[in-house]
Amino acid sequence: MKIYIPSESLFTKDMNCEIEGGFLEFVKFGIIGCGAAAEFHSAGIEGAENPNVKFTGCFDVNKEVLETFSKSKRIPRYNSMEELLESDIDAALILVPHYLHATITKAVAKAGKHVLIEKPMAMTLEQCDEMIADTKKAGVKLMIAENHRFLPAHGVIKDAVKRGLLGDVFLGRTYEGAFCDASEFLDPDIWHFTYDKGGGGALFDQGPHKMAMLNWLLDSEVVSAQCWLGKALPSPPTKGEDSAMVFLRYKNGAMIDVVVSSTTVHPLTNSTELHGTKGSVFEDHSWELPVKIYTNLPDTEHSYEYHSPQVEHSPFPGYYTIAARVEDTYFADCIINDKEPEFTPQQAKEAVADIYLAYYAAKKGETATMDELRQYLKKHDSLSIMKGMDKVVQKNFGSMRW
Numbered sequence: 201m202k203i204y205i206p207s208e209s210l211f212t213k214d215m216n217c218e219i220e221g222g223f224l225e226f227v228k229f230g231i232i233g234c235g236a237a238a239e240f241h242s243a244g245i246e247g248a249e250n251p252n253v254k255f256t257g258c259f260d261v262n263k264e265v266l267e268t269f270s271k272s273k274r275i276p277r278y279n280s281m282e283e284l285l286e287s288d289i290d291a292a293l294i295l296v297p298h299y300l301h302a303t304i305t306k307a308v309a310k311a312g313k314h315v316l317i318e319k320p321m322a323m324t325l326e327q328c329d330e331m332i333a334d335t336k337k338a339g340v341k342l343m344i345a346e347n348h349r350f351l352p353a354h355g356v357i358k359d360a361v362k363r364g365l366l367g368d369v370f371l372g373r374t375y376e377g378a379f380c381d382a383s384e385f386l387d388p389d390i391w392h393f394t395y396d397k398g399g400g401g402a403l404f405d406q407g408p409h410k411m412a413m414l415n416w417l418l419d420s421e422v423v424s425a426q427c428w429l430g431k432a433l434p435s436p437p438t439k440g441e442d443s444a445m446v447f448l449r450y451k452n453g454a455m456i457d458v459v460v461s462s463t464t465v466h467p468l469t470n471s472t473e474l475h476g477t478k479g480s481v482f483e484d485h486s487w488e489l490p491v492k493i494y495t496n497l498p499d500t501e502h503s504y505e506y507h508s509p510q511v512e513h514s515p516f517p518g519y520y521t522i523a524a525r526v527e528d529t530y531f532a533d534c535i536i537n538d539k540e541p542e543f544t545p546q547q548a549k550e551a552v553a554d555i556y557l558a559y560y561a562a563k564k565g566e567t568a569t570m571d572e573l574r575q576y577l578k579k580h581d582s583l584s585i586m587k588g589m590d591k592v593v594q595k596n597f598g599s600m601r602w
């Protein structure tokens with residue numbers, strides 16, 4: 201990956217590279233799946249200065265999508281995934297529907313390429329284990345592109361927690377509201393939010409962001425959960441909830457609520473509050489400066505009044521491309537310097553396990569503990585939890601006027 205780039209070479213022009221000559225280190229990625237996520241990942245790298253990531257190939261089963269993406273992004277396209285994997289790429293960026301995450305990871309690992317794959321890690325906990333085993337066996341790196349672990353705004357919160365500005369966190373809430381076109385729920389042929397291809401509704405789709413972020417910020421683990429699932433749109437039974445509310449209790453005692461929805465009518469945004477024995481943090485991605493910190497510890501920039509640190513941020517869609525750039529270039533750096541990613545596949549699997557715990561609790565209709573889930577999983581597979589889930593979802597659409 202360390203190659204000499206002569207100035208004015210055709211290669212540098214093709215790659216849109218501004219370096220005039222000298223050594224450049226980068227990782228060649230092939231994109232598998234050229235839909236919505238491919239747009240923000242490629243936009244992120246387009247916006248990077250001298251990126252250590254180059255997209256040198258792409259493939260999508262949908263020929264029209266592939267051609268449009270390849271032309272607009274000037275990334276060479278391949279006729280099959282096999283052809284792409286036979287090319288000289290070092291890694292694949294996998295951006296496909298959830299039910300394909302494990303099988304495509306297996307094929308990529310078998311071809312000896314590193315794997316960066318979008319969240320959620322997989323549709324089942326057993327598939328998460330397979331992905332860990334397959335990449336380990338092939339000796340390639342695996343990271344889940346969990347943008348909430350890489351957002352600079354969340355780095356600021358993590359830093360405040362680490363500095364002790366909040367003291368011991370005992371309370372919090374986090375929200376993601378995403379406006380999706382109603383057809384994503386109403387059209388049975390769109391894979392998003394289906395049980396069989398997506399794994400579940402808004403909670404399965406958006407929830408892993410929240411769990412991965414909270415587990416990291418609190419440096420703790422979920423011990424129990426309660427959950428409500430609702431539909432505000434009259435989607436078919438093959439589609440999961442469009443909104444969810446989860447109450448979590450962490451091992452360190454913190455009580456946190458997680459609210460996600462894919463039908464709220466505002467540009468996509470996220471917000472989080474954490475409250476501790478010494479201070480609080482308020483975050484909202486629709487703000488230009490997304491984080492406010494307050495502490496009663498003396499002698500800090502946040503003492504006795506709200507202070508918003510300067511951080512690279514932009515309301516949606518900006519924060520998506522920022523996070524994609526940070527996570528993609530971080531993974532490339534791990535490959536170049538042979539480091540294990542600090543966001544481990546095991547942590548990504550724990551985020552999926554937290555989601556399964558929430559669904560398990562919704563089905564039970566009362567609080568469920570992680571210990572209980574572990575006992576259940578000794579006798580059943582994780583997918584069995586989702587059986588009959590449509591009956592659990594509250595159908596609220598009868599009185600809704602959209």
Ligand SMILES: NC(=O)c1ccc[n+]([C@@H]2O[C@H](COP(=O)([O-])OP(=O)(O)OC[C@H]3O[C@@H](n4cnc5c(N)ncnc54)[C@H](O)[C@@H]3O)[C@@H](O)[C@H]2O)c1
Pocket residue numbers: 232233234235236237238259260261262265281294295296297298300318319320345347405
């Ligand atoms: N981080 C985020 O906030 C975020 C946002 C959107 C999507 N995502 C994730 O990105 C992934 C993709 O979601 P999306 O919204 O881009 O979906 P999408 O439907 O827009 O795109 C998926 C693409 O994969 C292609 N595809 C299907 N099977 C394939 C195969 N076997 N080989 C190659 N291509 C195949 C489809 O034709 C489609 O173009 C999912 O894991 C999703 O959860 C993450």
